[in-house]
Amino acid sequence: MIDLHYWPTPNGKKVTILLEELGLPYRIVPVHIGKGDQFTDAYLKIGPNNRMPAMVDNEPLGGGPPISVFESGAIMLYLAEKAGRFLPTDIRGKYEVTQWVIWQMANQGPKFGERGHFSRVPADQGDQSYAQRRFADEVHRLYGVLNNRLYDRRYIAGDDYSIADMISYPWTASWELQGIDLGEFKYFKRWWDEMSARPAVQRGMAVTAGTPEDPAAISPEEQERRRKLLYNQRARPAPVE
Numbered sequence: 450m451i452d453l454h455y456w457p458t459p460n461g462k463k464v465t466i467l468l469e470e471l472g473l474p475y476r477i478v479p480v481h482i483g484k485g486d487q488f489t490d491a492y493l494k495i496g497p498n499n500r501m502p503a504m505v506d507n508e509p510l511g512g513g514p515p516i517s518v519f520e521s522g523a524i525m526l527y528l529a530e531k532a533g534r535f536l537p538t539d540i541r542g543k544y545e546v547t548q549w550v551i552w553q554m555a556n557q558g559p560k561f562g563e564r565g566h567f568s569r570v571p572a573d574q575g576d577q578s579y580a581q582r583r584f585a586d587e588v589h590r591l592y593g594v595l596n597n598r599l600y601d602r603r604y605i606a607g608d609d610y611s612i613a614d615m616i617s618y619p620w621t622a623s624w625e626l627q628g629i630d631l632g633e634f635k636y637f638k639r640w641w642d643e644m645s646a647r648p649a650v651q652r653g654m655a656v657t658a659g660t661p662e663d664p665a666a667i668s669p670e671e672q673e674r675r676r677k678l679l680y681n682q683r684a685r686p687a688p689v690e
């Protein structure tokens with residue numbers, strides 16, 4: 450069985466889409482990132498970057514102790530390789546897909562994330578207009594990269610559906626909130642409509658991690674504790690020998 454340490458955000462949903470496409474049994478282990486579950490000693494053993502998702506495969510190929518993997522891109526590569534699907538094994542096909550997985554991890558994920566972050570900065574933190582423009586432009590540029598890529602290909606890596614498509618979809622699910630007009634990106638839109646209609650994509654996007662919290666039920670003390678934990682994160686001290 451695979452344990453997916455998960456919270457329902459785009460980075461988590463990349464992996465649930467793949468697990469649903471593969472039809473592999475998995476167990477969701479909630480990592481409530483708003484409460485700070487990502488900082489516990491137990492979680493840091495499998496997710497040393499204090500971010501989710503992370504995965505533990507209790508039945509790795511070839512047997513032996515469980516294998517744990519963090520970083521959504523690495524988890525996607527691991528699961529696709531294990532299942533022998535959605536990642537070609539020939540050298541050309543494999544790197545056609547891998548380069549787009551890394552593109553997503555190094556560009557689309559971080560830039561879309563920062564666009565969201567700077568759009569939510571409280572007013573008392575000063576003028577954010579440069580950062581907001583910078584990341585809105587990057588998001589627009591990256592939609593253009595996908596649109597141009599999909600101009601003469603059905604899928605991101607070519608004729609076949611792959612983990613490059615699954616990893617790139619969740620961050621585009623809220624294109625409207627990102628200020629994007631899909632009329633500008635018609636080749637991307639054709640792909641997006643096809644992706645959105647896939648039953649496994651719909652199931653993966655709908656995976657939750659328990660009942661959502663009622664924000665009104667969080668005490669002011671707890672809100673303050675979370676604010677201190679989550680904002681201005683700096684290096685954690687190394688273990689003492």
Ligand SMILES: N[C@@H](CCC(=O)N[C@@H](CS)C(=O)NCC(=O)O)C(=O)O
Nearest residue numbers: 458460482499500501502520521522
């Ligand atoms: N590159 C990482 C990014 C993971 C990431 O940023 N996860 C966010 C949620 S989407 C998180 O765990 N945030 C917790 C925090 O900021 O403390 C991946 O793709 O796995």
